[in-house]
Amino acid sequence: MDYVPYAVPFFLLAILIELAYGVIKKNNTYRLNDAISSLFMGSLRSANNLIFIGLGGYVFYLTETYFALWRMDASSPLTWVFAFVVYDFFYYWFHRISHERQIFWASHVAHHQSEDYNLSTALRQTGTGALLTWVFYIPVFWIGVPSYVFVSVASINLIYQFWVHSEHIPKLGWYELLFVTPSNHRVHHAQNENYIDKNYGGVFIVWDRMFGTFKEEDENEACIYGIRGTLNTFNPIWANLHIYVSIFKDMWNAQNWKEKIHVPFARTGWKPSSLPYPESNDNFNPETFKKYNPVVPSKIKIYAFFQFISMTYVGLVLLESGELNYQQLCITIAMMAFTMYCTSLWLDNKTGYLAETIRISLCLLIYLVTYQESVMTQISSGLLIYSILNLGVLPFINRAKI
Template identity: 40%
Template sequence: MHRILLIAVPLFGLCIAFEWLWGRLKGRDTYRLSDSISSLSQGLMSLAVAAVTPLFQNGMYAWLQPHLALVRPSVWDGWWGWAVAIVVYDLCDYWLHRVSHESALFWAAHTVHHQSEHFNLTTALRQESFYAVMGWPFFLPMALLGMPLEQYVAAGLFVLLYQFWIHTEHIGRLGWLDRVFSTPSNHRVHHAVNPRYLDKNYGAVLVIWDRMFGTFAEETEPCVYGTVKPLHSWNPIKAVGQFYGELFDRARATPRWADRIRVLFKSPGWAPPGTSTTAEPDGDRLRQSRFDPAVSRLDRWRAVSLVAMTGVASAVWLDASDDMSEARNLVAAAVIAAGLYAAGALLARGTDGGGDRGRRTRRLRGWGLYLGAMALCAGMIAILA
């Protein structure tokens, strides 16, 4: 699947460029460079994790389907079988998505997708690294129905690619389509932290699941994007681990083992007795300015070129990953993570300040970080190409 996604990358890039240009022409630019780099970094991280966890991507389904199938796979032959597979997959995905907002351990994996305080097509590529690793049991109903692996994979790819176009603020209400499908208006609601919008509109392709199960909300007020507790960091490793760290702190804060287990499976806003957490957005959160610290021009373009180099290294690696050992894939994934970490660190450096000596030290550290990460990625390309 990751190879198909890499083929789609040029189209994604063209769409992102068009949306950015359209926003500039209309005086409504929804992009910020640091935020977009952060989102693209998470997309590359998710591809890296997928490459080193093939068992959880499609392997579990391939292994279990022959043992669980209650219906002969041949029943699904024909075009209509592929259409049914998409609908069933979308329903399974609704419940996975819903649980990922209502259960803390699953939210820890899913929260990455919601951390951006902007809403544009790069947000669509801000994919979760551990979502598929934790979510595969939700699709076992398809195995019970005997749907072949090819239909399961194709349906998952369709549902994933469909969601790309709904991450935009430049498409308004779409009439009857908003009542049936997940559309930009419906999905803006899903990404918002406005109290009336929280935990709504989970459907990936069809929003009728939300209407059926009571989780639908129409877009009636301007959306404030992000998470209830903002990330306020460009560090991709911190982004992935932020809520896991919060869960650990909550569990450590209570002496009762039963409460430590509850921390993992109750809602993300639940905390053991005697501890506190931010459960709901308040007025200050809704009025809070977006995280966008100043970055020097040099660091901006170093970060851009570094993410581009990391992207090329990812493409070369993922094209060969199926034929590589698990150990070599893990090393390659570490190189990708190092490159993305360095790009985030460059964006977090701020602008030069202090005396001449301090500025020189900062510049040397910046170049060391940049050149070291570029050398790692270039070395991996040279070895694998």
């Protein structure tokens, strides 16, 4: 059973509590633009999971049905404990390879782009994980873990990882030796030379200690969060695709086949020597590093927050309700993605009038043709009110003068 959807309201509540705690303690770790961008990506990931039935599920089914060495008893607590530990072992290797090899980094990078570190970062998840992640878990089915147990322990593992994304929790004594904690996961999200590509565990940090990737947080070296080669946009679509595009570009432009084929499987950051254009430089300098933080007027912040509330409502209520058919689901998710893109234009301090006009026109078109069945009256009138509200406020938002 997938417990994640049940945990989401608690996640959002915990974010509010962490935000309030930070404000009271005068150590706020949230910025509106970065947090909205992370939470948008979390919604997109959950929404995508509803429409992609996935090759992975089919391969798991085949492995479990025809190739499993034996089948463990799902009613035995031992099976659950075994599955929990084994899952985390394979998670370690999935996560490590996701950092070390370009084609897997292309998907996982989404979790690391935030330059802040707080509970909203935990929900910043890749929207393209369904493409390849499953490859790493085939052995779990092969050794006989039942699919029901697998889905359950995978979701518990993911839920565990939520709370470690916080700057407010210090080192936790003996617990640091065995488990992933806020301190050792802060190191994982840091791009400092001493910290990068360390601490890959999901629940247990022992795998990092065993396989030589553990690094303790040093009180004298503050973590600088984010990725090398910063994204410099809050666009959630580009955030999900930029490394794929860079891989494709390098494959296209490499001058020999050996290098073309090597690009996706190469160590992250590797560039073909035969490229006709200069390699992009990794210009990270801890002394001069500045977070990407375009200054925008308060009106834009309020508008972005309004879109965030609207999209959270759509994500939580509409998509989870099961009232939409497959076509309506796909259209709704496409419109969510487009709305997030338009919001990111404003947060990036770009002009979004054209994109917004297209978006609102599409919303009205969808209102007219897609949700007109009788059971849809509530959704349909909600969409109409939302479109009119958008139309009403659009003339009043404008970007900051540069």
